[in-house]
Amino acid sequence: MKKDRLSAAVWDHHQIEDYFFSSISQMSQHISESVRAYVTGVETNSLNFLLVIDVNEQTAGDLQRGIRLLEEKTYVPFAIVAVEPDSQILAVIQQTGFVLDADSITTAMQLDLVDWQMHNVSVMEYDVRCVDLCLDDWAIPIESAFETDDAISEQYQKCHQAALDAGKNLQHYTLYIDELPVCSLTLSRLNNFVRLDDISTVMGKQRRGYAFALINHVLNKAKQDSATACYLDASRDGNGLYRRIGFKPLFEYQGLSRK
Structure with missing residues (x-):
């Protein structure tokens, strides 16, 4: 290519x-x-x-x-x-x-961060933290949203811990409500570009604006840190949310697996 x-x-x-x-x-x-x-x-x-x-x-x-x-x-x-x-x-x-x-x-x-402005967020009071030193909290919404078992969740958390230990430019964010982790994502950075992965909300807490609030918070911080564009891969369920934030489609991926 x-x-x-x-x-x-x-x-x-x-x-x-x-x-x-x-x-x-x-x-x-x-x-x-x-x-x-x-x-x-x-x-x-x-x-x-x-x-x-x-x-x-x-x-x-x-x-x-x-x-x-x-x-x-x-x-x-x-x-x-x-x-x-x-x-x-x-x-x-x-x-x-x-x-x-x-x-x-x-x-x-893709989202052009140069002209993007943070949206007003109308959810109840929340707290967003970078939890690189506490990946256990970051993993809770991911395990719940993707319906993985404890073993899979632990294996995936170890992959991210190994990346942090190796000095990779990854940051892990969690949104808390009443001190409980409700929504998480991972931000990676390369030069002036950032990427969002692992966007997830605890089952039973979805469709209440928590992911919208967390993404807006993280994008605003990335823009303040001189990022000029953000990328992600959206499932069909998440496509509408990301479009509301300002993301525009680039192309589609097709997934194939063995039965």
């Missing part, structure tokens, strides 16, 4: 995307310019995957090599996430037992 094949925003999205996932991975590798591998070691296929970010005449072969690599080197299930797979890539996917997971289609989005 060449930079001039993509818009500047899409290129920057892929750069900070690579920074975040490589930061929390036990193994990450660029199979080629178009195919990247990330293995966190967490025992769920959504956190170990091959990422296809561009399609050209070599991509199908590169994907085959990536599948063989992960089959030989990892013990955890893994998925494939692809941008606009062509017929050759779809053939490889079918031959190796992967099928489209309709629930895992995501939209890559």
